[in-house]
Amino acid sequence: MKKIGSFIASMSPMRTRKPNEDDLLSDAFPYHQSIIPSKGSIRGSVFNLAGATLGAGALSLPYAVAVSGLGFAVAQLVLAAVLTVYTIRLLIRAEDITKLKSYEDLAMYCFGTKMTIFVELNILIFCFGISVAYLVTLGDIITPLGELCFGVQSIFAHRWVLMTISCGSIMLPLSLMKDISSLQFSSILGVLSIIFLVVAVAIRSIMYASANGIPEDVSWTIDLSRGPNFMLSVPIVMFAFTCQVNVFSIYTELQRPCIRRMNKVVDRATLISFLIYLSIGVVAYLAFGPQLVEPKYKGNILLSFPLNDTLIAISRAAITFTVAVAFPLNIFPCRFTIDMMFFSNSEDSWPRHVAVTSGLVLLALVLAIFCPSINVVFGIIGGTCSTVVCFCFPAAFILKLEDGPLLGPKKIGPVLLFVGAIVIGFVGTSVTVWSSLLMPPS
Numbered sequence: 001m002k003k004i005g006s007f008i009a010s011m012s013p014m015r016t017r018k019p020n021e022d023d024l025l026s027d028a029f030p031y032h033q034s035i036i037p038s039k040g041s042i043r044g045s046v047f048n049l050a051g052a053t054l055g056a057g058a059l060s061l062p063y064a065v066a067v068s069g070l071g072f073a074v075a076q077l078v079l080a081a082v083l084t085v086y087t088i089r090l091l092i093r094a095e096d097i098t099k100l101k102s103y104e105d106l107a108m109y110c111f112g113t114k115m116t117i118f119v120e121l122n123i124l125i126f127c128f129g130i131s132v133a134y135l136v137t138l139g140d141i142i143t144p145l146g147e148l149c150f151g152v153q154s155i156f157a158h159r160w161v162l163m164t165i166s167c168g169s170i171m172l173p174l175s176l177m178k179d180i181s182s183l184q185f186s187s188i189l190g191v192l193s194i195i196f197l198v199v200a201v202a203i204r205s206i207m208y209a210s211a212n213g214i215p216e217d218v219s220w221t222i223d224l225s226r227g228p229n230f231m232l233s234v235p236i237v238m239f240a241f242t243c244q245v246n247v248f249s250i251y252t253e254l255q256r257p258c259i260r261r262m263n264k265v266v267d268r269a270t271l272i273s274f275l276i277y278l279s280i281g282v283v284a285y286l287a288f289g290p291q292l293v294e295p296k297y298k299g300n301i302l303l304s305f306p307l308n309d310t311l312i313a314i315s316r317a318a319i320t321f322t323v324a325v326a327f328p329l330n331i332f333p334c335r336f337t338i339d340m341m342f343f344s345n346s347e348d349s350w351p352r353h354v355a356v357t358s359g360l361v362l363l364a365l366v367l368a369i370f371c372p373s374i375n376v377v378f379g380i381i382g383g384t385c386s387t388v389v390c391f392c393f394p395a396a397f398i399l400k401l402e403d404g405p406l407l408g409p410k411k412i413g414p415v416l417l418f419v420g421a422i423v424i425g426f427v428g429t430s431v432t433v434w435s436s437l438l439m440p441p442s
Contacts (some may be wrong), residue, residue, distance in 0.1 A: 042264055048268035049243060051191045052250075052419055053084075054276060055381075056133055056323070057192050057240035060375040061277055062201075062284035063299040064233035066292035068225035068298050072230060073281060076237045081274040083417065084241045090264045090414065091247050092259055094304075094397040101252050103245045107393065110400040114435045117341075119393065123245065126339045126385040128364065131330040133377040135171075135368035139163040140300050141316050160369045165364045166324070174259040175328040175357050190326060193318040200279045200315045201301055205287035215289030223290070233426035236375060239382030240277055244390040254302050299375025334360050376436040383429030391421035 065073040091103075100106045101174040143159040223230050251262050259379040284301050285292065297303045301318070305312040335356050343352065371377060399415035402410045 022266040022375070032153070041255060042261060042268075045262075045265045046268045046272070047191075048250050048273045049246065049265055051188065052246035053241060053269065053273040054194045054376070055240070055377055056130075056137060056319075058197065058280055058410065059137065059301055059319075060236050060299045060378050061240060061281035062288070062292050063297070063375050064299045064306075065281040066288075066290050067226070068224065068230040068233035069219035069221055070285060072218055073237075073285075075113060076233060077274060077278055077281070078236045080175065080241045081270050083391065084243070085266055085270050086272075086413070086417070087244055087391055088247050089259075090394040090398050091244060091262065092251060092262050092266075094394070094401055095248065095251065096259060101203055103389075103393075106248075106397055110397055119389065120337060120341075120391050122385045124334055126242075126381060126389065127330045127333045128360070128379060129381040129385065131327055131334070131360075131364040132367045132371065133157040133374055133381075134327050134330070135163060135167065136371050136374045136377055137300065138166055138320060138323050139368060140298055140303060140374065141320050142166065144232065144303075146212050148307055155184060160415050163355055163369060167361060170324050171327045172358065172361050174325065175331040175361055176354060177328065178353070181400040189318070189320045193315070194276065197302075197315045197320060198276050200311045201280050202283045203346065204305060204312060205283045208286040212436040213430065214286050215291075215319045218286065218289050226293075229435050230437060231428050232375070232379060234380045234424055235382030235386070235432060237377045237382070238391070238425070239386050241273065242382075242386045242390050275324060278381050295373075297391055298373035299378075309389040317330050333365075372436055376432060379432035379436070380429060383425045383432060387421050387425030391425075394420055395421070 010112045064076075067298065068076070091106075094106055095101070098109055100109055104116055104119060107119045139159045139162065142162050143157070144160050146154070147157040155161055176345060219225075248267075253258055254261060254265065280301070284304070288304055291297075292304065302312065302316055307313070335353075338356055338360075339352075346352075392403070395418040398414045399406070399411055399418070406415060
């Protein structure tokens with residue numbers, strides 16, 4: 001469940017005990033359910049994989065283009081799309097060798113319990129990070145509305161107050177539900193919201209550019225004016241294409257599953273995601289230019305438009321609703337993982353359920369309140385958890401499973417991917433932390 005649209009609803013933590021039928025009907029949300037009932041068709045599987053890819057990361061892609069320059073940003077999107085296809089094909093190859101049906105089982109088979117726990121923790125942190133990102137997004141959208149409705153001086157115009165009220169009245173009660181499968185509709189709603197967002201932003205950006213022209217300070221290649229800050233875009237783009245953990249469930253559901261048919265699904269879904277991301281990033285940047293980097297926009301393209309814009313207001317409302325109902329879909333796997341890691345031998349307890357859930361929601365709220373902008377969340381998650389789970393481990397699986405020398409024809413690609421992902425993820429995360437959290441404002 002990765003982002004608005006993917007919502008991490010199909011990322012399941014490793015089970016440390018075998019679930020029985022009662023588990024599946026009560027507290028164990030079916031993580032690997034499809035966004036739509038595809039019945040294994042290629043078309044339905046393409047939609048499900050695209051839905052697992054598209055998400056809230058789209059909100060920060062115009063910022064990513066602005067901070068890096070148009071040429072470098074487009075190159076990143078192309079490379080990320082190609083590597084997404086490549087890593088998924090590595091996972092399909094690993095599944096074909098081992099016949100295992102989940103990411104966690106594959107990690108256990110290749111590297112044992114300790115490394116599987118490491119994978120599980122990365123997925124846990126990823127899910128929790130998305131929860132924080134949802135709250136940051138919510139705060140960015142509703143705070144201007146609070147100022148408009150109650151006045152700037154009102155306590156109800158304060159970001160932390162509005163976030164706390166929304167979290168306590170909507171997100172916490174939904175997160176306390178034991179059976180939240182009814183909220184799965186938010187995944188398809190999220191995909192539609194992103195598509196509507198892209199259309200709305202494209203229309204308004206084209207209108208803005210037609211009236212004002214393309215900004216003269218647009219960087220057509222790579223923007224080195226801010227030093228290493230051009231690397232801030234790298235983890236955001238990596239985050240935007242995160243979907244690899246969802247691949248096994250989609251492959252399993254595919255009619256007549258084979259590598260050839262799954263490759264069609266992967267190629268088409270990735271192309272759709274790439275075109276959508278490219279559209280919103282490039283069009284918005286050509287309209288607004290480098291001003292998208294300004295702190296007042298907080299890396300969120302929605303904050304670049306006036307509140308009285310009806311088309312954008314509809315997009316804001318759709319994404320706000322989607323974020324609110326998708327939030328529990330990320331809290332649930334976090335709670336499930338904590339239960340399995342610390343309480344696997346204990347009976348289900350409602351007080352523990354409430355305590356763990358409330359603790360997760362409260363921690364996410366506190367981090368979201370103090371987080372400067374949504375692009376910081378995407379940057380840190382993209383450079384760490386996304387890098388490990390989506391790029392490093394698919395390469396590591398093949399290096400473990402395939403025969404031949406390390407630098408032979410079967411392994412040279414995974415070796416380069418593994419090393420490159422670690423280096424780029426480390427550099428991107430370091431620049432994000434330094435630029436956004438440690439470097440004093442100029």
